[in-house]
Amino acid sequence: MAEITNFRGEARAEQSETDRVVDDLIARVGERVRAARDRKGIPRRVLSEKSGVSPRYLAQLEAGEGNISIGLLQKVAHALDHKIEWLVGEDDPWTSDALRIADLYRSATAQVQEAVLATLSPEPTAQRRANRVCLVGLRGAGKSTLGRRAGMKLGIPFVELNREIEEQAGMPVDEVMAFYGQEGYRRLEAQALSRVIATHDTMILAVAGGIVAEPETYNRLLNHFHTIWVKATPAEHMARVREQGDERPMAGNPEAMDQLKSILTSREALYDKALAQLDTSGKTEDESLAELTGLIRERGFV
Template sequence: MSEITNFKGEAVTAKPENAADLEVEALIRSVGDRVRKARDLKGMPRRVVSELSGVSPRYLAQLEAGEGNISIGLLLRVAIALDLRIEWLVGGEDPWSSDVLRVADLFRSAPAGTREKVLELLSPEPPEAMRARRICLIGLRGAGKSTLGAMAGAKMGVPFVELNREIEDHSGMPVNEVMALYGQEGYRRLESQAVERVIAMHDTMILAVAGGIVADPDTYNLLLSRFHTIWVKASPDEHMSRVRAQGDTRPMAGNPEAMEQLKVILRSREALYERAHAQLDTSGRAPEESLERLLALIEDKGFLT
């Protein structure tokens, strides 16, 4: 018999009844060993892992001792805090063999182009298979990404995720507070981690991302390789009017040059947006009409087949 922790954090005694129970206990011990070993190798105190993951130090101690029957959601948080993929904590291969660690470190520090080539060499799947049934809507704010993504997801029965909402849920604070606390660089790091999380969690989905994500080469290349990307665009006038119609007057408040700045941003990112696998122009169209065009584009391109 062994003592484990249930979902309420209460200690209960469990008695193995069959081979499956024994395998579960062995898996719990293995996960605990790997979490402890990863933390030791990275020189991270349990307190730091707790702060990064949101899992209490007491629960982490139980997990490492093989006494905590942790949920998938909490284990994913621990894996992210340790900068590991969750499958490394539960898989059969030892993720800390010298070769695996060296390859992982080299890959993490390599330029985006090199990482793409490595993925092409290591993956027997064609690019379309790596993108699975994931769709990502990119483009400037006000183009209609969130509106159309939510409508299309509801119409097709596909999960819709806004990346900024995922960042807020994970960090426990609004994006503007994230920016104020961590700065642009910190926000980009959280943005990249959020993309990796949704890839791990969804093979079928529609994702809407912030307009500036294309300025981060590594994160944008990850989107292009793991999502069927669609550039949702509109005229500068419509971008601005839609943002103001949502009740946000910040783009124009006290800044008579806001429209010209918007045009400059659009021109500077145009070449990046054009790398998307498809484009959808929403200029002069009602949301319902743009939705029909989006659904037709998805079907024609076979993004969900």
């Protein structure tokens, strides 16, 4: 009987310790979410809109009272532009040297990142990037059209990363988003990028405009490609998308232009990490193509 009593006592003590560890984790996550939001100056309402998690649930989370699921926490982490392990790990993300250095690296310019990699890695930059060129920028800038024509003119393969994702998933991107959500799409995007890097030393790649929202994937792209930001005015972005027969940007949404400008503003610093820029505003397709191929040759990208 004494052994049974001791066993029950030890079990209760173990359960109590487990509960304490869980409570500490919930409190730690809430504190870090609140701190990350404050550091970025993001109101809780905005974080709610970006993550899809209700303001009430976020308030409970930040107060250490919300037992949030892994899926929802990943959405919150993504909206804060942080990795989920930064929110749950035992190391303090604000004082840990490794995490602080990683944060600084992610927010640095492409030139600074290149210098850091040159110091830490013996692999030359030219060898990492080989003859790969990647066109980044918002939809409607002309990445696919110009990339395809430039590939033909230069005699090198042209690849659209979304087509690689569709081939991998066995379904169109719209269905990928519907089935797997944004997180699933981002995972497939990262896998497709790794596959492209492994199989092509010479190519022109066009990527979706939102790839910059995933820091790890975007940094990998910046480090393994000669990147060119293909840009245009918001009005031309919108007009070109509509010319392609896509009415989604404007259909039933009178604030579409304001939203487009907001997206462009929020991503400008990220697109600016590209090694070069090509402004297609007010230019014909042939003029932009001539500038693009000239830029690639002059900079020795291929």
